[in-house]
Amino acid sequence: MLTTAELKRAAQAEIDRRRDALIGVARTILDSPEAGFREVRTSGLVREHFRRMGVPYEDGIALTGVKGILEGGSPGPTVAVLGELDSLKVLGHPHADPETDAAHACGHHAQIAMMLAVGTGLKAAGVLDALAGRVALIAVPAEEYIEIEYRDRLRRGGKIEFLGGKPEFVRLGAMDDVDAAMMTHTTSNPDESIIAIGGTNNGLLAKMIRFTGRASHAGGSPHAGINALNAAMIAMTAIHAQRETHRDEDTVRIHPIITRGGVAVSSVPADVRMETFVRARTVEAFTAASEKVDRALRAGALAVGGSVTITTLPGYLSIRSDETMLKTYGSNAADLVGRQNLVSLTHRPGSTDMGDLSQIMPVIHPYVAAATGQAHGADYVVEDYELGVITAAKAMAMTLIDLLADDARLARRVKSEFQAPMTKNGYLALMRGMVNEETYTE
Numbered sequence: 321m322l323t324t325a326e327l328k329r330a331a332q333a334e335i336d337r338r339r340d341a342l343i344g345v346a347r348t349i350l351d352s353p354e355a356g357f358r359e360v361r362t363s364g365l366v367r368e369h370f371r372r373m374g375v376p377y378e379d380g381i382a383l384t385g386v387k388g389i390l391e392g393g394s395p396g397p398t399v400a401v402l403g404e405l406d407s408l409k410v411l412g413h414p415h416a417d418p419e420t421d422a423a424h425a426c427g428h429h430a431q432i433a434m435m436l437a438v439g440t441g442l443k444a445a446g447v448l449d450a451l452a453g454r455v456a457l458i459a460v461p462a463e464e465y466i467e468i469e470y471r472d473r474l475r476r477g478g479k480i481e482f483l484g485g486k487p488e489f490v491r492l493g494a495m496d497d498v499d500a501a502m503m504t505h506t507t508s509n510p511d512e513s514i515i516a517i518g519g520t521n522n523g524l525l526a527k528m529i530r531f532t533g534r535a536s537h538a539g540g541s542p543h544a545g546i547n548a549l550n551a552a553m554i555a556m557t558a559i560h561a562q563r564e565t566h567r568d569e570d571t572v573r574i575h576p577i578i579t580r581g582g583v584a585v586s587s588v589p590a591d592v593r594m595e596t597f598v599r600a601r602t603v604e605a606f607t608a609a610s611e612k613v614d615r616a617l618r619a620g621a622l623a624v625g626g627s628v629t630i631t632t633l634p635g636y637l638s639i640r641s642d643e644t645m646l647k648t649y650g651s652n653a654a655d656l657v658g659r660q661n662l663v664s665l666t667h668r669p670g671s672t673d674m675g676d677l678s679q680i681m682p683v684i685h686p687y688v689a690a691a692t693g694q695a696h697g698a699d700y701v702v703e704d705y706e707l708g709v710i711t712a713a714k715a716m717a718m719t720l721i722d723l724l725a726d727d728a729r730l731a732r733r734v735k736s737e738f739q740a741p742m743t744k745n746g747y748l749a750l751m752r753g754m755v756n757e758e759t760y761t762e
Contacts, residue, residue: 322446324725328652331441331717335710342437342713343705345369349429350415350702353407353422356462356485357474359384362405362432366459369436373443375457382480382488388457390442396453396728397499397735401716402674403435404428404463404485404503412698425700427506427691430708432459434504437713442720451724453731456498461485463673465635468528468595469579472631482751483526483633486673490680491748499735500645500682502719503674504712506702508691512665514657514707515715516687517641517650519665521672522571522599523606524635525754529576529617531555533626535590545588546626549581552592555620555628559596562612570605571669574598574613599671601638603750618760627761634754639675640741642682644734645719649684652718656711670695679747682738688712 322330335342345365352361363384370377370388377388384405406428410416413423439457442448462471462485471483482488489495507516531552536545559574566572576596582589598613600606614630621628654662665687674685690708693699702708723731742750 322450324721327447327450327721327725328718330444330447331721332714334444335437335441335713335717338437338440339710342433342440343709345436346430346433346702346705346709349432350424353415353417353424355409355420355422355467356406356464357383357471357480359405359461363459366432366436373439375439381492381494382461382485384461385485385489385494386459387494388439390439390448390455390457392451392453392724393449394452394727396724397731398454398456398497399720399723399731400456400458400498400501401435401438401720402458402460402501402503403431405432405459405461406464406485408464408696409466410696410698414701425696425698426464427702427708428463430506430690430702430705431503433709434713434716435459437709438717438720441713441717447721451721452728453724455720460489465524465526465597468526468633469593472528472633484636484673487634487676487751490676490744495677495681498681500642500723500731501677502645502649502684502716504716505685505687506691506708507687507689508693508695508700509689512687512689513663514661514689515653516663516665516689517653517684518646520601520667521639521675522573522601522669523603523638523675524597524599524671525606525610526633526635527596527598527613528631528633529594529596530629531592531621531626532628533588533590533624536588538586538588542588546590546624547588548592548626549589551620551624551626551628552578552594554623555617558616558619559613562616565612566609570600570602571667572600572605572609573669574609597635599669601667603637621760622762625762627759629757629759632754632756634751636671636673637675637679639672639683639685640678641684642734642738644730644737645682645684648722648730649686649715649719652722653686653715656715676747679742680740680744682734
């Protein structure tokens with residue numbers, strides 16, 4: 321029987337042997353970006369690689385998700401490695417799809433390659449046989465919470481319930497057999513050294529807003545109309561006027577966009593659409609901020625004599641990392657990049673649906689500094705694929721070996737010590753309780 325150190329070396333060597341092909345996966349996905357719940361090509365690529373690797377899988381989960389399973393040599397816990405299929409939509413990104421503006425301005429293309437690289441390493445001769453339990457390789461859709469109106473149509477049509485991929489996986493039972501989970505995200509933040517671990521994120525809820533006015537000739541009879549765009553602008557000003565009322569420690573972030581501002585410049589806008597997130601460190605904080613946003617939206621409609629329909633939808637919850645898994649991952653990452661190149665995070669005001677999983681199972685979500693530019697910006701590009709795919713995958717593969725070697729002693733400990741903030745049913749009830757739609761008229 322190989323020692324744990326020998327298992328790690330074998331997995332690393334296999335990842336190195338397949339280095340060029342694995343980086344090629346990331347580059348292929350980079351050049352074929354697809355927004356959430358539309359990741360048909362990317363999902364197909366994952367399935368193709370699972371078939372080549374001899375990994376049995378289930379597909380079509382939450383429309384485009386794929387879940388492969390690697391069986392260890394004996395029974396034990398299941399640990400998942402996740403990669404996110406979707407892209408953002410960013411105008412002007414050098415790798416944007418010219419028709420859809422979809423672009424990998426957050427590094428998810430590297431995540432899928434990492435996930436496949438972990439599976440590749442664990443398939444090295446003798447590795448899986450020495451492990452107890454299973455490894456789930458999961459390609460999950462729609463982490464980027466965008467195109468709210470489109471996704472809400474999917475929701476109303478019964479194709480999804482939640483607008484994020486991991487919440488859908490939870491709802492559908494695709495995580496029921498998973499005991500712990502991990503993934504690695506790219507970052508371009510120079511303060512995060514080479515690998516950053518731990519910390520928390522903001523949670524969020526989302527709003528889809530429709531202001532309704534009355535159309536009329538914008539030049540000849542504007543007095544006969546009700547300008548829904550003016551209502552939206554007043555509402556945005558009122559939202560901004562609330563900013564000083566949010567506590568600094570709650571890290572509230574509210575950032576509305578107008579997705580439809582009118583149909584013709586000669587007609588008073590009668591149908592104006594907005595979308596916004598309401599983010600904060602806790603559920604209580606973003607719920608309180610949400611109430612202030614609703615007041616501002618109603619004020620805009622009232623001011624012009626129009627109406628507003630506010631659809632509030634659940635988003636993501638704040639992440640919490642499992643300390644035992646984090647310590648194990650940190651030790652392996654230090655072996656690869658040096659302890660001096662690891663940093664511990666505090667709080668990030670962005671959001672991720674990995675936070676939702678962290679409410680019901682132990683998770684880690686480290687970052688690897690393989691990119692340059694501003695996250696979600698037109699200049700965000702993964703530059704160091706050796707670090708962003710190969711090294712990141714090795715750190716996760718080594719951590720999986722630590723968890724599942726020795727009859728999965730460490731994974732069993734993580735599972736037994738984890739005190740879940742929520743049950744699955746409690747989580748689903750919380751999310752469903754956030755759904756609300758109301759129309760306010762003068």
